[in-house]
Amino acid sequence: MTHLLLMLMAWLNASGMGSVSDAADLRFQISDFRIFERSVTIAESLTDRSIDWPDWSQWQRVLSLRDYNTRIVMLGTGLLGLAAGMVGSFTLLRRRALMGDALSHATLPGVGLAFLLAPKFGLDGKSLPVLLTGAALSGIAGVAAILYVRNLTRLKEDAALGIVLSVFFGAGIAILTIAQQGAGHVAGLESFIYGKTASMIADDARLIAGAGLASLIIVTLLFKELTLLCFDDTFAGSRGYPVLLLDLVLMTLVVAVTIIGLQAVGLVLMIALLVIPAAAARFWTHDLKRMTLISAGIGGAGGLVGSAMSAVFPNLPSGAMIVIVCSVLFFLSMFLGRSRGILVRVARRWELNRTVDHQHLLRGMYELLEIQEEPGVATGRNVPFSSLLSMRSWSSFRLRREISRCLRNGLLVRNDDQSLSLTDSGMVEASRLAHEHRLWELYLITHADVAPGRVDQAADAIEHVLEPELIVRLEGLLRQELATQGVVPSPHPLEQIAADATAKTATAVADHSLTSSQKDETP
């Protein structure tokens, strides 16, 4: 029974191997079993469903890096995460996040062919350099195929990636199936599909470190060029940078990272390392240099923590744990990220809404006072809550909240009869806001040729974001229209607001524009 599950595992890891002939099938299962043994120490008890919580000594063992093997694995996966995170941030910004997906599948036929052809050239088909060379060559062929489909046919990027991914992988499966019929010792090959995290040896870690260092050097040297490529490739082309060559460099980096990663964590999980850390880092910063660093950090942390988790909990496969740790970091970043995180954006939105409410309240007070009497001397006068509420489509809860905020800040005072008055500082602020609103209304009427009945709403939408410099320019622009000093008189009759107060939202707007357009015609 366990045997069947191992086959299941094999399918899962291989992300769906094709069909294999019976004899080969058996060999696969056997080698899978080996991999299974290596990567997951089977729990002693076969009956309980829970994860065995490790005792303190196990934690200690892993955290103090006492085991040679744990040390190697954590170092290797950490470095791999660093390298993949760094390269991934460029592919993400180039909108090619899934490029790694296609290229990692594209390396497979090369591995098989290298294994089959190496003996003909007197080389050992299982030696790592030979296999990696094959993988690199077929990865580059995959890059060429992507460029061919994208540039020379009318298909788009996604189709190019999908075609290369599936056709190359199909070819790889066909070749590997043939390779298995040969000498029968192909155990080294499957690790390209499944990964062999738990059995990583020092040489693998060294290889990852070497490749990571090489890609770090390339990225550092070509940082400016790659930045340009990612943000504006047309501009890069017009400045004489070889865009196609840079694209090739970027894709070669992806291939390089993918190949060394395939050995370590397997196909699908490698894609995760290329995509997730970069996507997570995007939430934290707008600066590419910082984003690359953060992305590498997240990738490295994912590798370290993930492999540590799988060392502590013997039942958890390390490749999957690395991905899950990375995704947890992604979701944390998505919510908490400092520059694009959801919470930050919600807070910004909330802040804006508060400012808008605040300004609406003060301007509403001013306008209501203005209807009552001549402005300026109205400081002590009262405005009942009900007329404020009917001015706009705000809920009484929202209005009360804003009123109490203004009371706290000393802009409003509450009278004995529960009506409200502006304080002196409140009056200053309110007249400034009314002035800005009317400046924009005037501007719309005189320069944008908008009917006076419509300007109130249009100005409403923009008044909250007017900069002081813009106000000065508006005042300069409207010097002729501004006959008086101080607050501009409203260009449309304010009584409307009071009249509208009885009607509700939609009808109010319709009435508003109707009556004012009639008034337009009379003078």
Place this chain on the structure above:
Amino acid sequence: MNVIENWSWHYDGWIVLAGILCAVSASLPGNFLLLRRMSLLGDAISHAILPGLAVAFLVTGSRSSLPMFLGAAIVGILTALFTEWIRNLGEVDEGASMGVVFTTLFAIGLVLIVQAADHVDLDPGCVLYGAIESMFVDTIVVAGNSVPRVVIVLGSVTIINLLFVVVFFKELKLSAFDPALSTSIGFSARLMHYLLMVIVAVTAVASFETVGNILVVAMFVVPPATAYLLTDRLGVMIFLSVVVAVASAVLGHLSAVNVPHVFGFQSTSTSGMMALCAGLLFFVASLVSPRAGVIVRIVRRQKLAQRILSEDLIALLYRMDERSPDCAVSVSELCSVLLCRRWLAAWLMDWHARTGHVVPSESGYRLTDAGRRLGAELVRSHRLWEQYLVLEGGVTVDRIHHQAEKLEHFTDRELRDRLDSVTAAPELDPHGSRIPSEHTD
């Protein structure tokens, strides 16, 4: 080749049929994935449904088809939903959000499976390891014949997909090309999107339960892409994609059985070869597609280049003829002015001689009346354009030649007359050369 010799309807027939059904069922919805630029979704969903399968195992404790389909369909929709949420909420690029979602789901599924591995009671028939060749283990008796279960499952999925595409053809088409219009006239593009996701998920799980998911991922993308290169009409495209899918399934099995023998190996993976054959068909289509093929475009460009060169040769002869009437010019002289390859110029002049534009003599070629007329037309176009560019385009005199040199090859009689009237029928062009008058019969 021993194609027929080793063929057994009882064995190969079923395999090819299963391959065809898988390919057709995947390529039908694949057309719409391609048009919506979501080709990689097939790949993503076929990985992402893993936790759905694992949960179906855990909940039911056994593996039967229905819970697995249900689990796969639910997770398929969840994949689409999560991808969209992450894209909208986090403002992440679509590819990246897809990458995040499907790898995460895959990893979760992997962990679930490992946790469930020791406990779920699996029977021998429930191997998920897709292998067409092993489908004869599991057969169902239908009307007295034993039919592999795979064929039944895939057959029903194919019929469902076919019905889906036929019944919702108009809605799918509209929502693929213009989602906003589709929603505004009452077919919810979003609903179609999720229906498509369900279809993709169900197709993926049905296919790789039986034939391995590499085949289904390939068939979601490659046949529709091939068909897309061959036609501009959606109906034709769907039909062609089905044809390509069937062809690659048949060719794939034949080559899986026969090609390795050539190199002294036994037969290889049928699914892998089917994917590879689909890829080869795509490559051929991309080369020879009647309108957009790479070769067709190269040939067209070469023909245009030759026509332009042949016209340039006649125009040059005409200009030399203007200076010293009835002169003979050798090919090497022509080449030295036009900087073209000698053999090409010789070949084109030979062609001109055969069509009666020039006559050869010992010292070179001389224009005939027909050739002079052609040359006059070209030179007239050229000089009228120069005049026009100076008068109407405001281009300075030293920059007009190159523009006119390009435009003269695409100017017909009608356009020349309009240029003539716009520039007030000048005698001389801006360089002071005489503009030849239009030939009248």
